[in-house]
Amino acid sequence: MRVKVDFDKCDSNGLCEALAPEVFWLDDDDYLQLHKEEVAPDEEAHVRRAAAACPTQAITLLEDD
Numbered sequence: 795m796r797v798k799v800d801f802d803k804c805d806s807n808g809l810c811e812a813l814a815p816e817v818f819w820l821d822d823d824d825y826l827q828l829h830k831e832e833v834a835p836d837e838e839a840h841v842r843r844a845a846a847a848c849p850t851q852a853i854t855l856l857e858d859d
Contacts, residue, residue, distance in 0.1 A: 795832075795833040795838055795841070795855055795856065795857055795858060796831050796832055796833065796855070796856040796858065797817060797828065797831055797833055797841055797845075797853060797854070797855060797856070798831070798853070798854045798855075798856060799826060799828065799852055799853055799854075800852045800853075800854070801826065801852070803850045803851065803852035804826050804850060804852040805849065805850050805852075806820055806824050806825055806826045807849065808820055809844065809847045809848060809849070810826070810844035810845075810847070810848060810853060811826070813840055813843045813844040813847060814837065814840035814841045814843070814844040816829060816837055816840070817829055817830060817833060817837060817840070817841055817844070818844060833855075841853075841855065842855065
């Protein structure tokens with residue numbers, strides 16, 4: 795799975811970081827950053843919860859074929 799963030803929609807509220815800190819983090823200026831775009835199978839559940847919790851629906855999950 796790959797994760798994509800629409801940074802134009804993102805409010806950088808940190809919910810995704812709280813739910814999946816191995817993928818998402820807020821930098822020193824409180825802007826959302828990605829540790830990585832490729833999500834390991836053991837991280838998928840956390841990333842799915844983070845995407846579902848995003849109040850602006852800025853996170854898109856792309857399934858690998």
